[in-house]
Amino acid sequence: MAQHIYGRPYEETKHGPLFRPCAPHSVLARLGDKWTILVMSHLAVASGHRLRFSELMQGIEGITQRMLTLTLRNLERDGLLARHYFPEVPPRVEYELTVMGASMLPALEGFTSWIRDHWPRIEECRRAYDEARK
Amino acid sequence: MAQHIYGRPYEETKHGPLFRPCAPHSVLARLGDKWTILVMSHLAVASGHRLRFSELMQGIEGITQRMLTLTLRNLERDGLLARHYFPEVPPRVEYELTVMGASMLPALEGFTSWIRDHWPRIEECRRAYDEARK
DNA sequence: CGGGATCCATGAGGATACTG
DNA sequence: CAGTATCCTCATGGATCCCG
Numbered sequence: 001m002a003q004h005i006y007g008r009p010y011e012e013t014k015h016g017p018l019f020r021p022c023a024p025h026s027v028l029a030r031l032g033d034k035w036t037i038l039v040m041s042h043l044a045v046a047s048g049h050r051l052r053f054s055e056l057m058q059g060i061e062g063i064t065q066r067m068l069t070l071t072l073r074n075l076e077r078d079g080l081l082a083r084h085y086f087p088e089v090p091p092r093v094e095y096e097l098t099v100m101g102a103s104m105l106p107a108l109e110g111f112t113s114w115i116r117d118h119w120p121r122i123e124e125c126r127r128a129y130d131e132a133r134k
Numbered sequence: 135m136a137q138h139i140y141g142r143p144y145e146e147t148k149h150g151p152l153f154r155p156c157a158p159h160s161v162l163a164r165l166g167d168k169w170t171i172l173v174m175s176h177l178a179v180a181s182g183h184r185l186r187f188s189e190l191m192q193g194i195e196g197i198t199q200r201m202l203t204l205t206l207r208n209l210e211r212d213g214l215l216a217r218h219y220f221p222e223v224p225p226r227v228e229y230e231l232t233v234m235g236a237s238m239l240p241a242l243e244g245f246t247s248w249i250r251d252h253w254p255r256i257e258e259c260r261r262a263y264d265e266a267r268k
Numbered sequence: 269c270g271g272g273a274t275c276c277a278t279g280a281g282g283a284t285a286c287t288g
Numbered sequence: 289c290a291g292t293a294t295c296c297t298c299a300t301g302g303a304t305c306c307c308g
Contacts, residue, residue, distance in 0.1 A: 006239040007246035008175045017179050019172040020195040024253045032166020034281075038153040041142045045151050053290050061154040064282065069291060079259030090289040091288080100252055105140040107248035112141035114241035118234055119158045125213025168301075187270050198302060203271060224269040225308085 030078070031108070035063055035071045040080070043097045044105055050084065050094035080104060164212070165242070169197055169205045177215070177231045178239055184218065184228035214238060 001012045011018045030036055042059045043051060051059075057068055072095060075081035080101030086092040135146045145152045164170055176193045177185060185193075191202055206229060209215035214235030220226040 003179075005175055005179050006243045007250060008171065008239075010175065010179065016189060016193050017176060018193055018195060019176055021168065021172065023257075024249045025168075025171070027249050027253070027256065028162075028171070029166040029168075032163040034155065034159075034163075037142065037159070037162070038155065041139055041144065042151060042153055045139050045144065055150060057290095059150050059152055061152060065291065066283090066293095067281065070281090077260055077263040078256050079263075080256075085290095088289095089288090091291085093290060100255060103252075104248065105142075108245045109140045110244040111242045114238065115158045115161050116141060118237075119161070121234060122161065122212050122214075123157075126211055129211040129213075191270095199271065200303085201301065204301085219270095222269095223308090225271085227270060 027078075030074060033071075035060065035067055036075065037105075038063070039068070039071050039075065040097065040101065040105055043081070043095060044102065047097070047102065050096040053093050053095070056095065075101065161212075164208060167205075169194065169201055170209065171239075172197070173202070173205050173209065174214070174231065174235065174239055177229060178236065181231070181236065184230040187227050187229070190229065209235065 003010055003012055003017070008019070009022070010020075038060045039056060042056055053068070053072075056072075057063060057065065060068070063071075072081060072083070076083050080098055082096050082098050084094040084096075086094075137144055137146050137151070142153070143156070144154075172194045173190060176190055187202070187206075190206075191197060191199065194202070197205075206215060206217070210217050214232055216230050216232050218228040218230075220228075
């Protein structure tokens with residue numbers, strides 16, 4: 001029988017619950033990568049007007065051209081980002097969040113605040129753990 | 135000046151907002167890995183009684199001993215999981231979520247439901263994107 | 269039983285150079 | 289300006305074997 005806990009599906013077997021890796025996890029995996037949230041946040045702040053490639057680069061400390069390009073392509077592929085290309089000389093490209101993309105960060109806000117509230121304790125636990133095994 | 139958007143900090147400069155990679159992101163990165171959520175979910179279902187290493191292995195399809203060990207160690211290090219070791223022969227080890235660990239999945243539930251609601255559309259966007267560039 | 273140790277394949281991510 | 293194209297390093301994760 002299919003069950004859920006906190007939105008995650010599992011099957012109830014005679015040996016106990018059985019969890020499987022599932023496809024939607026790719027969304028969390030993407031969010032967990034190094035630059036995605038920073039790019040989306042920058043676009044969210046700009047909400048209303050689009051941002052150019054160079055503006056995004058300037059606004060995200062340490063990102064390289066390559067990683068910005070890859071991050072933007074992945075977001076575009078998922079339908080979270082719209083890319084507007086103008087074949088002028090020199091070329092101009094503008095980016096903005098789609099409606100779906102704009103709805104994502106607010107949905108994550110509850111968890112973001114959980115992290116903010118618990119981060120000091122987590123850091124403390126890590127230090128204690130590392131210290132005990134040094 | 136320090137500002138925030140959806141809980142994420144950034145600095146307002148004369149060239150526009152500036153975002154930096156920040157440490158708490160490691161929590162999201164950990165959640166984005168392959169097994170963490172499945173392990174935590176299994177422990178959450180068992181809430182009230184502890185689970186043994188072998189029970190966790192059985193309940194998570196495809197996980198190897200090595201990855202289960204690594205995932206458990208990381209959770210323990212962050213203070214999300216408690217490990218109880220009994221030096222018998224053969225040895226027995228029991229795991230349970232800490233109070234902080236137990237509070238994490240509920241905090242994530244809002245975003246989990248966002249994923250569930252938007253997943254079909256994301257899949258559709260990916261197919262369309264891949265099709266257009268084939 | 270619950271790992272640790274080791275080896276290996278893959279992919280993320282960084283540095284640099286080049287281009288339509 | 290907004291990328292590609294290469295090359296490189298390192299971390300993640302899988303497979304296998306061994307051990308107290």
